[in-house]
Amino acid sequence: MAHEYVPEVAIDREGNEHLVQGWQDDYFGGKMGFWLFMFTEVMMFSAMFLTLSYYYTLHPQDYTEASAHLNRLLGGFNTVILLISAWTMGLGLLKMRSGDVSGAKKFILATMFIAALFLVVKGFEWHEEYEHGIFLGHGHLIEEGYPLGKKLFYGMYFTMTGLHGFHVLIGIGLMIWLLKRINAGKVTPEHHILHFNIALYWDLVHLIWVFVFPYFYMIGAAHGH
Amino acid sequence: MATNEQTVDTALYEREKGTYHKILIGLLILTAITFVQPHLFLAHATFEAQLLIGFAKAWLIVAYYMHLKSEKPVIGIMVAFALMLVLFFFVTTIIDVHHFQFTDESYITNGTLK
Amino acid sequence: MSAKSYLEETHTAFGHPKSKILQWLLTIDHKRIGIMYAVVMFFFFFVAVGIGMTMRAELWEPGKQLVDPHTFNQLFTLHGVIMIFIFIVPGIPAIFGNIIMPLMIGAKDVSFPRLNWANFWLYVIGCIVALFSLWGENGFADTGWTFYAPYSLTTSTNVIPVLVAAFLLGMSSILTGLNFLVTIHRLRAPGMDFFKMPLFVWGIYATGWIQLLATPVVGITLILAMLEKYFGIGIFDPAKGGDPVLFEHLFWIYSHPAVYLMILPAFGVMSEIIPTFSRKEIFGYRTVALSSAAIAGIGYLVWGHHLFTSGMSDLAKTIFSFLTFFVAVPTGIKFYDWVATMYKAKIVLRAPMVWALGTMITFVIGGLTGVTITMIGGDIHLQDTYYSVAHFHYAILGGVVFLMFAGMHYWFPIITGKMYNEKNAIRAFALIFVGFNLLWFPMFIAGYYGMPRRYFDYLPEFAIYHKIAFVGGVMLVIGLLWMFYNLIQGWRKGEPSGPNPWNATTLEWHLPMAPAPLDNHTKVPYVDFRPYEYKHGEPVVKFDYETMRRID
Structure with missing residues (x-):
């Protein structure tokens, strides 16, 4: 029982015709829907940043010391590659819009590769923290007398980088799906709302990292190791 | 269209x-x-x-x-509205935790677990 | 012109099932989805009513009657979880937002019909997960529906499945709100600008924003609580420096706007019913519309009044108390507008109008008692007493649910094409109204004298209030059963109503047939008129139903 859009007009009293917007193929509606969806993501991460700031207000000294300990090299590397991946994703969308489908696919693959690299680096970083006795339910974080502010800082560090990593993972999944849809001919230069929205999603993932990175890695940078 | x-x-x-x-x-x-x-x-x-x-x-x-x-501007307005809300959440909650009058009486707020 | 209604044929998410049941399960038609929401929600509503009556029976006398204290804790948690997360939060938007809102703006469906379908099933999964924990090893959660940390993280009962359920239900609510927002922005009939929309659509629009921006906060709070429980991240665990007040902040950042999310569409229903049965244009259309937006906006800023006794700073208490008073202003504006609409009007006292008028009494009591506990001093006396229980039920049952019932009577002809028995509808209303007041008014007094809420036992001097409340509760339940029986009988055997039995003006009453056809308006009209234009009690705007052009 297909639900095809039948073009329809409404006629006003002067006899002018006005086109009726259907829900099918509503390009701007699709964009607006995805922007609204991104607000929910923003609110979720805002609530976590709020938690982080709440305890920063209580324990500024502990936070700075805990931050100084994190690996700025790996974190910084991830920041730069994620930045580049946002660029490749955007170029892929441009390729798609200009009609170059195979070029678009190459850029999507490049983005996926960088996203996977990001996760690998993240894994190394977590492993290094673990070696230093810092992990959820392990080492210092369950040690009596370890400063509370540090426990909270690292607790949020693993929560937020973890949930951000989860979003990266979802992003990779979405890009695989996008490639399948492109191969199936469902996403085309004339009909690319899915590509557009996944590119938006990827920018959002990058955007979150833009705040996660300084809040965790940089606030204690002046104190060095 | x-x-x-x-x-x-x-x-x-x-x-x-x-x-x-x-x-x-x-x-x-x-x-x-x-x-x-x-x-x-x-x-x-x-x-x-x-x-x-x-x-x-x-x-x-x-x-x-x-x-x-x-x-279109409508999306920008929506973004601005959402961000203002976030700002309010932050400002108010931080005002609360910053002005808590019994800070020294609780280890949660003074940070020293004894 | 197709002569088949949406009840006879449908569009499905995929495939072309022959089976009637599969057609229902896979339907993407907004009207059918709304009906399915109603079925699930009212099933759970009656379960929760039953639980409520069990608690009332337990409280008939001091001491133990029916259940032990631990079970009592689980009962009020289950009652709260069902009523809040499963019944009243999806509430009017899920039923009438789905069924009526697209009809009101002349749309063929919501913007993302498949998402709508998926949301319904997400909602059902959420309900199942919530119930699933009932049969778990340690029984249902005993924390109260607010899941306050740290108790919710240390109790041995199954809190986590309930948190998962609340998260799923929240996601369903967010995406439904998103769907409605895009629908209202994109699919209005040509010519209909925001100030030509019916006021119910304004209510749904404001609600959509609350669903979208507030619900994620509680979603992530529940996830953080789960992470706390399983990974010990520390933020809600006082042993690691976690502050329980933070949990309450995050919880109420959503849960306070959530009550406006419940009441705004209900106000929308009221704004539809009052002009139709007063046969007059609504007084101050713009103020009613904008006050919905104002309530939604201010509603975000007042969550802290739930924390007056929780260890918040005095400065924050003052700010929140101050801001909370402002919510009463737009609400008051709405009430004055409704009363002004009825002034010197020829009021037609049919069942929907009677429900609306009854709500005006109960909601004013609920709303004004809310203002009394906005004051910090008053709140410290009344916090966590029966006073706040009575306030909440007057505002939500006596406001939202009563108006939902009003809407059920008002839009019954569109959904079923039939008319219910008017006399029985009025009688059921009378019984519910009296029972409702007997049930909750004594609680104001008991609470004022210090009866704490959520207690299994009480001092002998409170016995009289509990006994009156029980009697009221029995009347309420009988009235509810009577009302639903009457509506079901109306659907089965009622007289055909015709598409516009109330002679109302908004677009949902200009359908070619009742019940509504599958593709809504056969032709979409051009909207160059205000939604409630009456002259001498008759609608001003008339259509030629073949072309949907104005002929007045």
Whole structure:
């Protein structure tokens, strides 16, 4: 029982015709829907940043010391590659819009590769923290007398980088799906709302990292190791 | 229908590609500043300085990579509304925790577990 | 013109099932989805009513009657979880937002019909997960529906499945709100600008924003609580420096706007019913519309009044108390507008109008008692007493649910094409109204004298209030059963109503047939008129139903 859009007009009293917007193929509606969806993501991460700031207000000294300990090299590397991946994703969308489908696919693959690299680096970083006795339910974080502010800082560090990593993972999944849809001919230069929205999603993932990175890695940078 | 147009336009493509490159360079420069800031300037206010750079980067991403600048104003208004709400949540909650009058009487707020 | 209604044929998410049941399960038609929501929600509503009556029976006398204290804790948690997360939060938007809102703006469906379908099933999964924990090893959660940390993280009962359920239900609510927002922005009939929309659509629009922006906060709070429980991240665990007040902040950042999310569409229903049965244009259309937006906006800023006794700073208490008073202003504006609409009007006292008028009494009591506990001093006396229980039920049952019932009577002809028995509808209303007041008014007094809420036992001097409340509760339940029986009988055997039995003006009453056809308006009209234009009690705007052009 297909639900095809039948073009329809409404006629006003002067006899002018006005086109009726259907829900099918509503390009701007699709964009607006995805922007609204991104607000929910923003609110979720805002609530976590709020938690982080709440305890920063209580324990500024502990936070700075805990931050100084994190690996700025790996974190910084991830920041730069994620930045580049946002660029490749955007170029892929441009390729798609200009009609170059195979070029678009190459850029999507490049983005996926960088996203996977990001996760690998993240894994190394977590492993290094673990070696230093810092992990959820392990080492210092369950040690009596370890400063509370540090426990909270690292607790949020693993929560937020973890949930951000989860979003990266979802992003990779979405890009695989996008490639399948492109191969199936469902996403085309004339009909690319899915590509557009996944590119938006990827920018959002990058955007979150833009705040996660300084809040965790940089606030204690002046104190060095 | 004007709003549903998804046309192929190569001239536009070249122009937008140029924007993407420029924004990439801008973001890379800002990231570089992020790294050197604690050692160069405002070291006593690292948090505020970092936050400021973060907002600058966020603005570039939202306005150009996410095309908010060329989008219809209605989406911009929605974004502004959501962000104002977030700001209120932060300001009020931080006011609360900052002005708690019994800070010294609880280990949760004074940070020393005895 | 197709002569088949949406009840006879449908669009499905995929496939072309022949089976009637599969057609229902896979339907993407907004009207059918709304009906399915109603079926699930009212099933759970009656379960929760039953639980409520069990608690009332337990409280008939001091001491133990029916259940032990631990079970009592689980009962009020289950009652709260069902009523809040499963019944009243999806509430009017899920039923009437789905069924009526697209009809009101002349749309063929919501913007993302498949998402709508998926949301319904997400909602059902959420309900199942919530119930699933009932049969778990340690029994249902005993924390109260607010899941306050740290107790919710240390109790041995199954809190986590309930948190998962609340998260799923929240996601369903967010995406439904998103769907409605895009629908209202994109699919209005040509010519209909925001100030030509019916006021119910304004209510749904404001609600959509609350669903979208507030619900994620509680979603992530529940996730953080789960991470706390399983990974010990520390933020809600006082042993690691976690502050329980933070949990309450995050919880109420959503849960306070959530009550406006419940009441705004209900106000929308009221704004539809009052002009139709007063046969007059609504007084101050713009103020009613904008006050919905104002309530939604201010509603975000007042969550802290739930924390007056929780260890918040005095400065924050003052700010929140101050801001909370402002919510009463737009609400008051709405009430004055409704009363002004009825002034010197020829009021037609049919069942929907009677429900609306009854609500005006109960909601004013609920709303004004809310203002009394906005004051910090008053709140410290009344916090966590029966006073706040009575306030909440007057505002939500006596406001939202009563108006939902009003809407059920009002839009019954569109949904079923039939008319219910008017006399029985009025009688059921009378019984419910009296029972409702007997049930909850004594609680104001008991609470004022210090009866704490959520207690299994009480001092002998409170016995009289509990006994009156029980009697009221029995009347309420009988009235509810009577009302539903009457509506079901109306659907089965009622007289055909015709598409516009109330002679109302808004677009949902200009359908070619009742029940509504599958593709809504056969032709979409051009909207160059305000939604409630009456002259001498008759609608001004008339259509030629073949072309949907104005002929007045």
